Amino acid sequence: MSEQALREEIVAVAQAIDKAGFCPSKSGNVSARFEDGMLITPSGLPYAQTRAEDLIRLKLDGTVVNGSRKPSSEWPFHVEIYKARPDAQAIVHTHSPRATALASARRGIPAFHYMIALCGGSDVRCAEYATFGTPELAENAVRALEGRKAVLLANHGVIALGGSLAGAHTIVSEVENLAGQYLDLLASGLEPVILDEAEMARVSAKFAGYGKVG
Incomplete structure (x- = not known):
């Protein structure tokens, strides 16, 4: 994909998550790997x-x-x-309301539904808190993402990564959906039944054969 086409796709995803209500007050960001670095949305x-021309191209040492x-x-x-994560080709970060509410309780999402497997494992973890934009937050996110494609950030929001922008977008949207369902279950007083x-593992294997998402 050309740089221009990738820039346009990043903007399209950023505008889609904004329209979905996932980015209040200009929050969130979208990036995609490009050559030896990445393209990312502006502050x-x-x-x-x-x-497309507003995006910034960075090297992986942070050099513009x-x-x-x-x-x-x-x-x-x-x-x-x-x-x-060499497998990550795109990253979508949001402050989507229900996932952020759950993250603010510093609570991850267990395998109450098989679609959790879309996020790369048997749960969606909640990373430890650190101030936004800091190296500490980056370290916490990387640690919590081990073996996963999505993570909640304590008192902050959600990160999803994918093998494509479309994949990362799909995963971050599903995390918001799952977070809402889980919160509804907790609010009802019902005890979620957690899949073992x-x-x-069986669901993950079926997903692998069903078609690539993320």
Whole structure:
């Protein structure tokens, strides 16, 4: 894919998550791996106004290659994830309401539904808290993402990674859906029945044969 086409796809995903209500107050960010670095959305620019030329190209040491705007303040966890995860080709970060509510209780999402397997394992973990934009947050995110494609960030939001922008977008959307269902279950007073590791392994194997997502 050309750089221009990738830039346009990043903007399209950023605008889609914004329209879905996942990015209140210009929060969240989207990036994609490109050559020896990445392209990422800018800081503080409303997604409705963001254009392909507004994206910033960074090396994986944080050096700006081109772009007249400041990169998202969360660029540190993007570069650390790309360095730690060769399988990650795209990252979508949101403050989607229900997943963020759950993250604010510092509670992950267990395997109450088989679709958890879409997120790369038998649960969605909640990473330890650290101030936004810091190396500590990046370290916590990378650690919690081990063996996973999605993580909640304590008192913050959600990160999803994928083998494509479409895949990362699908996963971050499903995390919000699952978080909402889990919160509804907890609010009802019903006790979720958690699927065991063996069943989640079977589901993961079926997903692998069903078609690639993420």
